[in-house]
Amino acid sequence: MNKLIENIVAKPIQPGMVGDGFRVFNYIPRGGISQQRISPFLMLDFNPTFDFGPSDHLRGVDVHPHKGFETVTIAYKGSVAHYDSAGNSGVIHPGDVQWMTAGKGILHKEFHEENFSKTGGPFEMVQLWVNLPKKDKEVAPHYQALTTDDIGQVALANKGGIVRVIAGSTQDVSGPAKTYTPINLFDIRLNPAGVFQTSIPSNHHTALLVIEGNIIVNGQSASQHSFVLFKNEGEEINMQADETSIVLLLSGEPIPEPIVSYGPFVMNTEAEIREAIMDFNLGKFGYLE
Amino acid sequence: MQVFKDYLQQHSPITEEQFQFLKKELKVKTYPKGTMVLHEGGTTQVFCFVCSGLLRAYTLDNQGKEHTLQFAPENWWIGDRNSIYFHEPAVFYIDALEDTEVVLITKHFLEEAQTICPDFRKYNERLLHNNIRHMQCRINQLLAATAEERYLDFIQLYPNLTLRISQIMIASYLGITPESLSRVRKALAKKNSY
Numbered sequence: 001m002n003k004l005i006e007n008i009v010a011k012p013i014q015p016g017m018v019g020d021g022f023r024v025f026n027y028i029p030r031g032g033i034s035q036q037r038i039s040p041f042l043m044l045d046f047n048p049t050f051d052f053g054p055s056d057h058l059r060g061v062d063v064h065p066h067k068g069f070e071t072v073t074i075a076y077k078g079s080v081a082h083y084d085s086a087g088n089s090g091v092i093h094p095g096d097v098q099w100m101t102a103g104k105g106i107l108h109k110e111f112h113e114e115n116f117s118k119t120g121g122p123f124e125m126v127q128l129w130v131n132l133p134k135k136d137k138e139v140a141p142h143y144q145a146l147t148t149d150d151i152g153q154v155a156l157a158n159k160g161g162i163v164r165v166i167a168g169s170t171q172d173v174s175g176p177a178k179t180y181t182p183i184n185l186f187d188i189r190l191n192p193a194g195v196f197q198t199s200i201p202s203n204h205h206t207a208l209l210v211i212e213g214n215i216i217v218n219g220q221s222a223s224q225h226s227f228v229l230f231k232n233e234g235e236e237i238n239m240q241a242d243e244t245s246i247v248l249l250l251s252g253e254p255i256p257e258p259i260v261s262y263g264p265f266v267m268n269t270e271a272e273i274r275e276a277i278m279d280f281n282l283g284k285f286g287y288l289e
Numbered sequence: 290m291q292v293f294k295d296y297l298q299q300h301s302p303i304t305e306e307q308f309q310f311l312k313k314e315l316k317v318k319t320y321p322k323g324t325m326v327l328h329e330g331g332t333t334q335v336f337c338f339v340c341s342g343l344l345r346a347y348t349l350d351n352q353g354k355e356h357t358l359q360f361a362p363e364n365w366w367i368g369d370r371n372s373i374y375f376h377e378p379a380v381f382y383i384d385a386l387e388d389t390e391v392v393l394i395t396k397h398f399l400e401e402a403q404t405i406c407p408d409f410r411k412y413n414e415r416l417l418h419n420n421i422r423h424m425q426c427r428i429n430q431l432l433a434a435t436a437e438e439r440y441l442d443f444i445q446l447y448p449n450l451t452l453r454i455s456q457i458m459i460a461s462y463l464g465i466t467p468e469s470l471s472r473v474r475k476a477l478a479k480k481n482s483y
Contacts, residue, residue, distance in 0.1 A: 065452075085478075104483060140483075263452050274448065281444040281451050283478030289471075 002218045003206060003234035007032065011048075011225035021059030021080075021112050022125065023050050027209065027227045035131075035261065038205050038229075039254040040181050042069055042266055043129035046209060048225060049077060052112070054120035060111030063288045065280045066102035068137045068266040070130040070180075073098045074166070074187065074248065076211065078123035079113035085286030088143055095148035097166050099177050103132065103139035105276070105285035126209070126248060128185075133255050134268050136180045150176045151187075160194030161241070163187070168251070170198045183252040190215070190241035198249075199235045206230040206237075206251035213245025290317055292340040293392040296364055301412035307405055314398035320344075320385040327369060327383040332376070335393040336368035337361065342389025343453060347461070348381045357462040360386075360447055360454070366394075366416075386454060431464050437473045439463040 012025045024045035029035050035042050052059055060080070073080065075092045082098065083089040085107035092098045100108070112123070132139070152165035152173040163170060167177035168184030175185065184204070188196055190213070200206050208217065208228045215222050217239040222228050230237075239247065258268050265276040279285065293315070297303050303311075317340075320326055326344060327333050337344060344361040346369075358381055361367035369379040373396055403410040430439050443463060444451065451459065460467040 085482075262449070277448050277452070278444070281448065283474055283476075283481045284483055285478075286482040287475045287478035 001234040002236045002238065003200065003202070004231040005218055005220055006229045006231045008220060008222055009033070009227040009229065010223075011227075018045065019059070019061030021052070021061060021110075022047050022127075023052075024127075025225070028207075033207075033229060035259050038207065039259065040131040040183065040252040041128060041205070041207075041250060042131050042259070042261065043127070044209070044250075045127045046211070046225070047123065047125045048211075049122045049124045051120055051122055055112075055117050058111040058114065058117050061109060063107050063109045064264055065105060065107050065285050066100075066264045067105040067276045067280070067285070068272075069102060069132050071098075071100045071102065072126075072128040072130060072166075072177075072185070073100075073110075074126040074128070076124035076126070076246070078121065078125070079116040080110050080125065081113045082108060082110040083288065084108040084141070084143075085288040086141055090143075090145055092145075093147075095151075095164075097146040097151065097177070099144040099146060099167075101132070101139060101142050101144075101180075103137065103141045105279060106141035107285050107288040109288065124211070126211070128250065129266070130179070130183065130252070131255055131259065131266060132180055134257050137267065144177055146176050152176065156190070156194055156196055158193075158195075159191060160196070161188070161190040163196060163198075164189070181253050181255055184249065186247075186249040188239070188245075188247040188249060190239070190245045190247065192241060192243050194241045194245075195239070197236065197238045200230075200237060200251045201253075202232050202235055203253060204251040205232070205254055206249075208237075208239075208247050208249040211246040211248055213247075214242040215245050215247060216240045216242070290315065290340075290392060292364075293338050296338070297409075301406065301408045303402070303406050303409055307402075310405065311398060311402055314395055314401065316393045318391055318393055320389045320391070322385055322388050324385045324389075325382065326385060327372075327379050327381075329380065329382050330378045331372070333369055333372045333379060335395055336366050336373065337383070337391040338394055339363055339365050339367070340390045340392060342385060342387040342391075343450075344383055344389055344391070345386050345458070346381045346383050355458075355461050356464070357458060360450055360462065362447065362450065362453075368394075386458075436463065436465045436469045437476065439465065440470065440473045440477075 015023045024047045028044040080092045091113050154163040154171045154173045164187040165173050165175035166185040167175040262273045339361045346358045347355050371377050372379040460470040
């Protein structure tokens with residue numbers, strides 16, 4: 001049975017700035033799409049193609065904490081350099097995915113990569129926040145730097161395009177990301193008239209974002225930058241591209257626990273949030289210049 | 290207005306009838322982020338009760354350096370008593386660090402509330418003494434405490450402001466340089482980090 005579509009949400013009217021380097025449209029949480037409704041996903045910000053222009057000043061977000069969840073950064077265009085309080089650093093290039101598990105607490109900062117900043121050019125990114133179940137909220141912070149070579153690829157029939165499997169699996173190809181709860185995250189690149197079919201369990205909360213192009217999904221038209229939210233009924237997803245298109249498909253098994261969010265902290269109770277803030281204030285997440 | 294009503298009812302058993310009578314004295318106002326609420330030398334006849342957002346009171350010295358006297362996040366009061374009670378020009382600036390909604394409270398409201406609700410009089414006195422106590426502690430801190438002691442006191446008083454304002458502003462409240470604040474936070478991290 002085809003997975004039923006609950007709603008197709010257009011791009012929000014106004015972008016917001018995250019620091020001075022990310023001009024994002026926020027899709028989750030928004031309107032009827034609460035963090036509970038789309039659990040385990042907590043937040044999705046999309047920076048559609050935008051050229052900030054050449055700059056000697058490195059645009060980005062200065063030191064900030066995270067605790068209790070994971071951040072997943074998917075680079076489509078442009079490059080981002082990141083640094084953290086555990087001494088890690090790296091650059092996320094187009095095609096790469098950075099999967100950061102904040103766990104018990106980390107400080108990090110992210111800026112446009114120096115050379116990219118100097119030249120300017122198109123910049124396109126998605127940042128997705130994925131919740132951790134209560135039992136894993138205190139794991140030690142760590143990264144999975146998933147480069148293009150690591151990411152599983154499915155070649156679609158009739159030269160229809162490719163599906164880059166970041167997490168989960170489709171058509172016997174598994175993604176490299178290790179997740180704490182069952183999650184599928186597919187970067188789908190369709191050629192004109194390209195077709196992709198997959199099956200996602202009906203208990204997964206499932207959505208897709210049309211990054212570029214226009215598609216027909218389960219009989220309904222989804223235009224560029226629209227967000228398709230599926231009901232928890234049916235399994236099959238069939239999509240066909242009208243033109244060259246890029247689609248991000250996300251699905252996950254809901255985490256049946258309370259969600260209490262305060263800015264960069266996501267815990268299960270208000271008391272845990274207060275403790276997280278105090279831990280951050282007292283330097284328990286470490287230090288980063 | 291509901292936030293202020295809930296606050297009053299939580300702290301002094303003011304009745305619905307009394308609140309409805311007093312409500313005519315109150316006005317809700319919003320200040321977008323960056324708005325100057327009060328200028329030094331200006332006059333004001335109202336306190337601000339912050340329903341949402343964040344206000345800050347500060348002065349500027351001859352070199353143009355800011356010195357922060359107080360932050361007022363949700364459920365805090367802020368105002369220039371010099372102007373409200375002594376009808377003299379305000380001695381500090383108040384600005385909005387976030388989009389902020391306030392209830393403006395006149396001296397007349399406070400007088401009327403104390404007349405019709407004896408419990409409010411007790412609460413208002415307690416609030417005043419608490420304010421004086423806090424000022425005494427703050428003077429002592431600025432004279433005698435180390436930078437780390439000042440910071441530890443700040444995070445008890447304003448736990449979530451470290452996520453909402455810059456290091457520069459926190460330093461200007463603590464009376465230390467941003468570099469000193471960095472050193473304090475680095476030393477704490479060295480001592481406390483997981």
